[in-house]
Amino acid sequence: xxxxxxxxxxxxxxxxxxxxxxxxxxxxxxxxxxxxxxxxxxxxxxxxxxxxxxxxxxxxxxxxxxxxxxxxxxxxxxxxxxxxxxxxxxxxxxxxxxxxxxxxxxxxxxxxxxxxxxxxxxxxxxxxxxx
Ligand code: SF4
Numbered sequence: 001x002x003x004x005x006x007x008x009x010x011x012x013x014x015x016x017x018x019x020x021x022x023x024x025x026x027x028x029x030x031x032x033x034x035x036x037x038x039x040x041x042x043x044x045x046x047x048x049x050x051x052x053x054x055x056x057x058x059x060x061x062x063x064x065x066x067x068x069x070x071x072x073x074x075x076x077x078x079x080x081x082x083x084x085x086x087x088x089x090x091x092x093x094x095x096x097x098x099x100x101x102x103x104x105x106x107x108x109x110x111x112x113x114x115x116x117x118x119x120x121x122x123x124x125x126x127x128x129x130x131x
Contacts, residue, residue, distance in 0.1 A: 014075025026066065031074030040071045041082055045089040048101035053094075061094045 004012065014034035017023065024033055042049070049068035056062050071078050090105040110118075 010076065010079075013079035026069050026072055029069045029073045031077060034072045034075050034078040036075075037071035037078060037082055040065060040068075042071070042085055042089075043092075045085070045092055046102050046105060047085060047092075048104070049097070050101070051097055053096050063092070 014032065014036050016033045017035040020035065023035075025038075040047075040049075043063060043065070047070075049063075049065060049070050051063040051065050051068060053061055054064050070081050085104060088105045088107050
């Protein structure tokens with residue numbers, strides 16, 4: 001169990017750095033401006049944000065997230081958005097955003113063979129208990 005499961009205090013889910021000289025760094029944020037994800041955890045993963053791509057000085061393709069408000073718009077909303085997309089993160093392809101935006105990746109459903117292996121492992125572990 002994570003410590004965050006033990007508290008009703010949700011202050012760790014967001015804050016606004018009012019002293020930051022760049023605030024507001026993304027236009028269009030309607031709710032509290034969440035600075036917690038200033039460096040977006042999804043930068044290296046597939047995401048639904050309206051990013052553009054550019055080539056940096058080292059020749060690498062990168063995301064330009066200037067137009068994205070998803071990690072910033074509301075403390076709880078942006079926290080929940082990031083948590084959902086980190087449930088099954090998939091490395092970014094390096095390609096431009098799709099239209100419509102890429103869907104949230106889901107883990108593959110276990111096959112019957114996976115289930116049989118899982119049951120055998122559990123049965124083997126129970127048999128190893130020395131009872
Ligand atoms: S487009 Fe938005 S969600 Fe995607 S990496 Fe950039 S800031 Fe994060």
